[in-house]
Amino acid sequence: MGLLGAGISEVIATTRENAAPIGIHCRESDLSAVLFKGSHTARNVARDGWLVANVVQDPVLFVRTAFDDLPASSFVSIPGLGWDRLSGADGYVACSAEVVRETPEALMVRFSVVREEVLTRRCVPFNRARCAVIEATVHATRFRRNRDPGLYHLIRHHISVVRRCGGPGELEALRILEEWLHDMPDKNSG
Ligand SMILES: Cc1cc2nc3c(=O)[nH]c(=O)nc-3n(C[C@H](O)[C@H](O)[C@H](O)COP(=O)(O)O)c2cc1C
Known part of the structure; x- marks a missing residue:
């Protein structure tokens, strides 16, 4: 493997x-x-x-x-x-x-x-916020294409996990993601 x-x-x-x-x-x-x-x-x-x-x-x-x-x-x-x-x-x-x-x-x-x-020796504990950044970002790249309000709802859920569980890296990632989301029209916050 x-x-x-x-x-x-x-x-x-x-x-x-x-x-x-x-x-x-x-x-x-x-x-x-x-x-x-x-x-x-x-x-x-x-x-x-x-x-x-x-x-x-x-x-x-x-x-x-x-x-x-x-x-x-x-x-x-x-x-x-x-x-x-x-x-x-x-x-x-x-x-x-x-x-x-x-x-x-x-x-x-x-x-x-x-x-x-x-290239590096690392031992990285599982972190829900890091996973949630990945989930929110993949949904956001799809939302950019289809503006599906269901996806936007999922993104908001993952963002709340990042806020709860994230360290500085995850919160910086979230800041950048939210800037992009802010610039995407036709959001449905429902
Ligand atoms: C975690 C994650 C996984 C992704 N997986 C794919 C994928 O398998 N195939 C794909 O075409 N885009 C995938 N995307 C979306 C692309 O990264 C996105 O469309 C990106 O803007 C493409 O950039 P490029 O034009 O520089 O290639 C994924 C995005 C994220 C955040």
Whole structure:
């Protein structure tokens, strides 16, 4: 078993000069992802045929990369491959990527691991707020597309968990997320 365990691992995917959170599916050791068209990640993977899955605990990075670009200083090149990874990653899995199916909305991509590396020794306790930041952010990226009031309701629930259980990192992530939400019209706070 490699770094990306069975089920869906939420990572920050780097492609050429870009970073965004995605879920990597691992079923019977096959790695894959569904990449929605219109994203830089889908465009870059289809063009370049590689993606690096960065293992990251920092909730601020998840929110920033979901909605915004990172400065060039956040990336380093993997020696010998020349592929971009995050300089702050706890570890990474560098993959070649093949588009195996395409629908009007998304690309189904299969990955083959080229190199993986653990970069830090950390022992991170489970924290509900960190999980809630991830939940709220994934819902917010979908809400941005469809303005589903049910999603907005879920986001408010996860925000209340972050307020209750979060430390400074989670609360900073929440501040950034709420700024983005504030700028999205047609919210339904019900
Ligand atoms: C935790 C999390 C998981 C996500 N998983 C996916 C995914 O599997 N596929 C996808 O296309 N978008 C996913 N997203 C949404 C993208 O991160 C989002 O659309 C982002 O803006 C794409 O950025 P880009 O244009 O720089 O690629 C996820 C977002 C979050 C917060």
